Amino acid sequence: MSSVLTIRVPEEVHQNLGSLAEMTGRSRSWLAMEAIKEYLERxxxxxxxxxxxxxxxxxxxxxxxxxxxxxxGKWTSRAG
Structure with missing residues (x-):
């Protein structure tokens, strides 16, 4: 199950997302979802x-x- 999320982003982010989508063969939505998932996990x-x-x-x-x-001591002994 999925839900729709609409966000406003600066034009540069939108363009970069579109460029990356073209280069990777992924959709902008997929890339945005992956970025949000990784951010939330971290x-x-x-x-x-x-x-x-x-x-x-x-x-x-x-x-x-x-x-x-x-x-x-463990970390300082390795420096020398």
Whole structure:
């Protein structure tokens, strides 16, 4: 099942979408849908991670000094 979504975009975006559609043999609608899907997946993941981190912080679930030093040491030892 699908729904219709109408959006206004700057003329340059509309032209770029049309050009890409011609180059790829895809429709403008398909390209726009894929772009929206990818954006939503990325943003939903990021926002969920932020909410999870806030919940952990609110619960006092922080890394110990030893854990921080171990990670810091792991990455700084590779630089040299």
């Amino acid at each position: 943003e939903q993941w990021q926002v969920s991670q932020i909410h999870e981190a806030i919940a952990e912080a609110d619960a006092g679930d922080f890394a110990s000094q030893e854990e921080v030093a171990a990670v810091f």
